Amino acid sequence: MSHHKDDNGAKLGMWLFLFTELLLFGGLFLLYAAYLSRYPHEFSAAGRQLNVVFGTVNTVVLLTSSLFVAMAVTALQRNERRQTLWLIGGTVLCAAIFMAIKYVEWGTKIRHGIYPNSPHLTTGPAGESVFFSLYYMSTGIHGLHVLIGVTLLTWIGTKVKRGAVHGGDYILLENGALYWHLVDLIWIFIFPLYYLIL
Amino acid sequence: MTSNTGGHHIVGYGKLALVWLALLVLTALTVLITRIELGGYKVLGALTIACLKSGLVIAFFMHMKYEGRLLRWLLFVALVTLAIFIGFTFFDVLYR
Secondary structure, three states: OOOOOOHHHHHHHHHHHHHHHHHHHHHHHHHHHHHHHHOHHHHHHHHOOOOHHHHHHHHHHHHHHHHHHHHHHHHHHOOOHHHHHHHHHHHHHHHHHHHHHHHHHHHHHHHOOOOOOOHHHHHOOHHHHHHHHHHHHHHHHHHHHHHHHHHHHHHHHHHHHHOOOEOOEOHHHHHHHHHHHHHHHHHHHHHHHHHHOO | OOOOOOOOOOOOHHHHHHHHHHHHHHHHHHHHHHHOOOOOHHHHHHHHHHHHHHHHHHHHHOOHHHOOHHHHHHHHHHHHHHHHHHHHHHHHHHOO
16 A cells, blocks of 8 residues: 655645634734724733743743754754654753743732732723733633643654654654744744733 | 755754844843833834744744745735734724
8 A cells, every 4th residue: 555645735734724823813913902002001001010021031931942843853854863852852841831930920910810800900990901811812822832832742752752753754743843933933922012012 | 856845954953053042132132122211112123023033933943944935925925914914903993
């Protein structure tokens, strides 16, 4: 039986999927921009309550994870399996650090009574409530993507370890890496919009 | 044979590390320029830097620089769609 495999087709499919993701987050950024122009002062007051240090550290962590996964693709193309596995491990570790920081960040906000529909927000200015709803929605969906990405990369890692994904057949890791870079790309916009410009 | 979807280009560790350094420098820059009072330029500056960073990630980490015409055009179409979608909403929101 002949087994036909089309790597270029697989990569094309991944990119098409990434474009739909771009439009999904594009919609959220659009909502953000439209509400920012309606409630500039409330957005400013709410945005200043976010912790720039957490945001910056998480940006550096995600950029580093992106570097690791890009290096993992290079290592696999060169058929260096051990290095590939270490680099995927580094990416997973970075993702764990990112999620831990996110957990502390969300936890602190929730303890201060800032969460969607909280008494503090519903009795406060409407613009602040909208800001935090968008903040939880965007960082929440982004966090979900981090979890999906890390699950995907771990699964691909086990296939690399077993030798099912190797230097001659690495499209699975290439596509997993593309998904991971998208997670990084989205954060590149979330970071200035929510943490910096307000 | 020239392929429309690109070949199998290997990007070396050195180049990837350089891109990562550039991304860190741009991150530091965006934090710095938004800490000082620049008014409206703050938003413009931060978004320009975010676009530059995305460009670097897409071109080198995602290998778009080494892909063929098909993927480049598709990316272009997706970005234009996004721009129309954002631009037209703003015609509505700002001139209502």
